[in-house]
Amino acid sequence: MDFALECKGLTKWYGNKFPALNQIDLQLEKGRIIGLLGPNGSGKTTLMKLCNGLLTPTSGEVRINGLKPGVQTKRVVSYLPERTYLADWMTAGQAIDYFKDFYANFNVEKAEDMLRRLGINRNLKIRTMSKGTREKVQLMLVMSREAGLYLLDEPIGGVDPATRDYILDTIITNYHPQATVVICTHLIHDVEKVLDEVVFLHQGRIALQATVKEIQEERGTTVDALFREVFRC
Amino acid sequence: MLGKLLKYEFLATARPILPVYAGTLLLALFTRLLTIGGIDNIDRLGATVGLLIFLYVLSLVAIFVLTFLFIIIRFYTNMFRDQAYLTHTLPVSVDTLIWSKLIAAFVWSFAGFLVFLLSGWIVVSGIIREYFFLFDIWHEIFFLLNSIGFDLFLWVLSMIASTLSGILMFYAALSIGQLSKSAKILIAVLVYLGMLVAVSIVSTMFLFVMWEAPLVFNLFFSTAQGIGWYFIVRAILRHKVNLE
Numbered sequence: 001m002d003f004a005l006e007c008k009g010l011t012k013w014y015g016n017k018f019p020a021l022n023q024i025d026l027q028l029e030k031g032r033i034i035g036l037l038g039p040n041g042s043g044k045t046t047l048m049k050l051c052n053g054l055l056t057p058t059s060g061e062v063r064i065n066g067l068k069p070g071v072q073t074k075r076v077v078s079y080l081p082e083r084t085y086l087a088d089w090m091t092a093g094q095a096i097d098y099f100k101d102f103y104a105n106f107n108v109e110k111a112e113d114m115l116r117r118l119g120i121n122r123n124l125k126i127r128t129m130s131k132g133t134r135e136k137v138q139l140m141l142v143m144s145r146e147a148g149l150y151l152l153d154e155p156i157g158g159v160d161p162a163t164r165d166y167i168l169d170t171i172i173t174n175y176h177p178q179a180t181v182v183i184c185t186h187l188i189h190d191v192e193k194v195l196d197e198v199v200f201l202h203q204g205r206i207a208l209q210a211t212v213k214e215i216q217e218e219r220g221t222t223v224d225a226l227f228r229e230v231f232r233c
Numbered sequence: 234m235l236g237k238l239l240k241y242e243f244l245a246t247a248r249p250i251l252p253v254y255a256g257t258l259l260l261a262l263f264t265r266l267l268t269i270g271g272i273d274n275i276d277r278l279g280a281t282v283g284l285l286i287f288l289y290v291l292s293l294v295a296i297f298v299l300t301f302l303f304i305i306i307r308f309y310t311n312m313f314r315d316q317a318y319l320t321h322t323l324p325v326s327v328d329t330l331i332w333s334k335l336i337a338a339f340v341w342s343f344a345g346f347l348v349f350l351l352s353g354w355i356v357v358s359g360i361i362r363e364y365f366f367l368f369d370i371w372h373e374i375f376f377l378l379n380s381i382g383f384d385l386f387l388w389v390l391s392m393i394a395s396t397l398s399g400i401l402m403f404y405a406a407l408s409i410g411q412l413s414k415s416a417k418i419l420i421a422v423l424v425y426l427g428m429l430v431a432v433s434i435v436s437t438m439f440l441f442v443m444w445e446a447p448l449v450f451n452l453f454f455s456t457a458q459g460i461g462w463y464f465i466v467r468a469i470l471r472h473k474v475n476l477e
Binding site: 014015049052053054055056071072074075077079081083084085086087089098101102103 | 234237240241245248315316317318319321322323324325326414472473474475476
């Protein structure tokens with residue numbers, strides 16, 4: 001069986017001091033919501049970028065549905081990066097048109113509906129939006145794709161708690177049973193209730209991979225408490 | 234997909250480029266209106282015409298400098314900066330990406346050349362109307378060129394090849410600059426200067442051998458260069474992308 005995401009000996013060096021990712025072996029099954037958790041600089045964003053072909057591995061490989069990142073995987077991966085990637089002259093409406101043009105699995109009705117619910121004017125330019133609004137627009141675009149794998153880098157980091165709830169709600173209700181969602185965040189308390197599985201990253205290595213059920217039932221603790229324990233400074 | 238990419242490529246590049254072209258044509262028109270009485274009139278209007286002609290010449294320079302600057306900025310920001318996070322996650326091959334940028338850049342270069350000719354025609358037709366008719370000038374020029382064995386078709390082909398390879402050379406320098414961990418733009422500029430030097434040395438050497446047919450030489454040399462730059466850009470975008 002092909003995994004939604006599989007890494008074999010994945011290593012990435014930026015400078016010469018220490019690797020951002022060090023010999024990562026990871027297999028994520030389809031149909032789950034997975035939290036990729038770790039402190040700042042643990043390699044979460046690096047892993048996401050490698051999955052999208054935005055970085056070239058130093059060694060090892062990453063596969064999505066058994067394929068290396070390329071045109072085929074880009075059709076099924078919906079990625080939310082931690083920065084604004086839309087041209088600032090575009091309006092929210094133009095951004096929707098753009099996604100509709102390039103992604104066959106983009107659902108326009110869903111996008112328009114989310115835009116309305118989030119109270120964002122279609123004709124507002126990206127340039128004039130606040131940072132939070134930009135993040136909402138990008139998340140709206142990414143979640144409106146009926147994708148096989150969602151890679152969300154800090155989807156709730158920059159928004160208020162009410163919107164946070166709406167976003168998490170969208171993530172749970174929006175995706176179909178075969179889709180996999182990877183959420184990268186350090187706001188563990190907020191995402192804990194939606195996660196099936198967690199992967200802890202620590203200094204470029206996997207510190208733990210377990211289902212939330214295992215953590216709660218067998219270890220008798222919460223993900224949030226376990227995280228604080230594992231990463232105690 | 235190429236069509237869709239081109240659509241957005243033109244949408245994005247028209248925004249800064251069109252105002253420059255429109256401004257140039259407008260200045261040419263003003264210059265033409267003020268010199269409507271022919272060359273004799275210039276003395277009377279003096280400083281105004283002088284200033285307009287100065288501004289007009291400046292805008293001609295601006296056409297070429299800004300067109301290439303916008304082409305470079307577009308490639309850099311869309312392929313290597315924040316927008317690249319979207320560009321490189323589109324389900325599109327690297328080849329299609331490069332071609333979309335190249336075609337749009339070529340069309341703008343050509344449009345810039347047309348604006349240059351058109352505005353020149355607007356200005357000149359006003360000043361020397363009493364002495365020549367413009368079409369007579371063209372006729373004279375072609376006659377002269379034909380008499381020395383100038384091949385217009387070959388010249389057009391050769392210009393197309395030089396423009397394409399010129400644009401690809403910018404892309405190659407920018408892409409090579411990205412391989413460095415720091416000072417990426419500085420390295421790209423240095424690489425570009427190095428390329429210029431190398432290209433002129435090689436072309437001078439070959440021109441000695443092929444001095445009888447400079448246009449044929451330029452056509453082949455530009456095409457070879459263009460293909461070389463293309464594969465450098467392609468290899469880097471396929472195997473060496475490392476976005477910050």
